[in-house]
Amino acid sequence: MKSTLKKSYKKIRRYLKKFDRFQILTIPVIILLIVFSIDFSSKNIKVGIVLPLSGNFSSRTQSHLNGIKLAVKHINDLGGINKGNIILKIKDCDKIDTAEATRDLIYKDKVSIIVGGFSSEDTRIIQYLSEKALIPFLTGICTHFETAKATAYTFRTITDDQHQFEALSAHSSNRYQVKRPAIIYDNDLYGAESAQRYIEICSKHSQQVTNAVSFPKGTINFRDYLGSLFKTKPDSLVILAPAADSALIVRQAKDIGFNKPILGANQCASREFLHLAGAYSESVVTTLPYNPRAGGQKFDSFLSEYQETYGYKADFDAATGYESIMILALALKSIPENNLNLRDSLATLQVWDSIIGSGGFDNDGNQVRPAEIAIIKERQTIPISMEELF
């Protein structure tokens, strides 16, 4: 055995003696060159999703997630981005703490970006962690007015509450000559800050809020709250509350005999609200984060494919979920072209055209698309601009 080894060693030595030292030196240089040239790192892009998927808001967040998944499927089916596929890492922040979920995505899964949010508190936690870790955070579902303000790494593809409230207040003033609205808001999702913001916006349109009351989470009977509001004789009711609560409020307000305009934030445009409020939803005026017709044929294709894949009609949460990933894809695609990192690439997206129309980020990373106003007719949200067609 030893002699065989010795023989082969001698053979190799004899063979190598045929070459001079330069030729032998070339071998490690070539190896180094090959090793250095090949990019061994995976080109797949890990996207972290943090959403409350199993609690009270699961109907909306699942719909949003479906939109995200459909967008990822489309991107990956077309060969991915820059030769890499998008891989989703999903965390349900109803099951684990939002801070821990976000932390694990950033530091353990090493995702390139976090997408999601929903409630203002969850969104603030994700934003805080992302900003510290210098990881971009993109939300297509949280509309709270504070999000993405004075931040460097936070971006929002959905039109925020500030824009929605302004549109709602302006419309109520122009169309219904509302002067004395009353506000009912929840303590959890919108809170006193959003109500305060609405009151400030009202004053711009010469509206004087007669009363604003809040109710705690889990309230079922709103008659006492509505009673105290109606004592001040308002000429309209503004509801800033989650979809299920909004549906109960609308039902009970109409049962009491309130027949003046009822206005709601985008929660009233959700599938959940329409389902729970039923016939009571008729004539409720709501904001829409976008006009469904603005996307044209692209939106129709999205609707039909969504219906085919998930078995029910896509709502605005699904569409905004789809849009947020497509915006991310645009930013990712331009990274090698412009030699930018992902955050800077997102910041350059000042104009885009998506399935729900054109949009863009402002200097804060906030959506510039104006909010649409819709009226509910026969359990469908109809944009005001198209009302006469129905």
Add this chain to the structure above:
Amino acid sequence: MINTPYEKKKKYFSTNKTATTIFVTILVIAILVFIFKSTNHKKNDSLQISKYKSFSNTPQINSNKKTLESIKHFSAENRGQKNISIAFSQILATPPVNDIKVDQYKRVWIATEKGVYKLENDELTAFTQENGKYPFSQATCIESDGKYIWAGSLFGICRFNESGKFVNETNSFPLPSNVIWDVLWDGEQLWISTQKGVAFFKSSRIDNLINGITSDNTTEDNSTEDNAAHILDKTTTNNGLRSSWCTKIARYSIPAHSNWLAVTHDNGLSVLNLAFPAADPRSWKNIDHAKSYISRPIHDMIYDGSNIWLGTPTGLMMINTKLRDFPGNFSTEMISFSELHGLPSNNINSMVYHKNTIWLGTSNGLARLRNNQIQIISDISGKKPENIRKLALQGDGDNITLLWIGTDSGIQFINLQTAD
């Protein structure tokens, strides 16, 4: 026959010409590839440092910046503001800095996004998960209690021990959450602010916990009760502390008057008079975001011996009520300073107070507030920092000499004596 070395060389190169050419060509290609790759890498690095949402080369932003500049100059001229230039040290490269602490041995401890770094005798030592000297992938905060160095992370708490490593102490300490945002030693107790409340431990208890004794009282039955009594959150304070997601903590003392615990959190600021029970909500003074128009989150707070100052994303705020008057005359009225007053950025990330001067670390450089004047600090030598994440002083009382500055890319310092 070839005899001279020159002839040998000539013969050698003539016979091995092809091999030499191949070798040289490959070498040149390798060098070119290396240069190309490294310049590309540098380009990416420099872009990552850029913090602003938009680029300076986009026309829209240029115009915005111009407007801001003109406001600044307008404000500066009108207020007699004078900016100053001082020498900045070279930047010592580290991952993005979250916290800095200088201990009694003048060792500079730096908590970063990749672990802890120690600067001692001009030598920078890394304690990271990769080199096995730090248990977590990230460090949020760092503190020295005179005996131990404590590092808080989003994954728990750890302690620098005799073996020269940080050891995970998360399981030894009954914490309300492993997500830790701040650690503070006040001379008697270690305060740890977490995602779900503030925990505090007396020095005598710390050693017991490290050694596996879960309670001061060694009986098993009392241990749980004892642990629970050391946590302040929304529930245990009966809503005195308005939110359990606590970030910065500070202890302020007015000699022969009162002792205070200040906690910033998701709802604003809560300040507890330590002479009264924390469970009584009347012991707490609160400044809520919604009522006081403070932007979330509060990044930092300081006490100038009279008032509490808050650093927020939309400027610097001073609580108008003096801390001394909190018990009888508390009001949430604030005085604010912003870019309109001459700040380099509204986003105040960190602050320190020294000799009637508040030093401000902002997203757009260093500034100071002295005698009601804001001065922007520019560089006479070295490179002035851009996005400042943390400021820290080195020294005690009148012997404070250095101001350490932590940024996205490392740490540097200025000599405060030259600034004066």
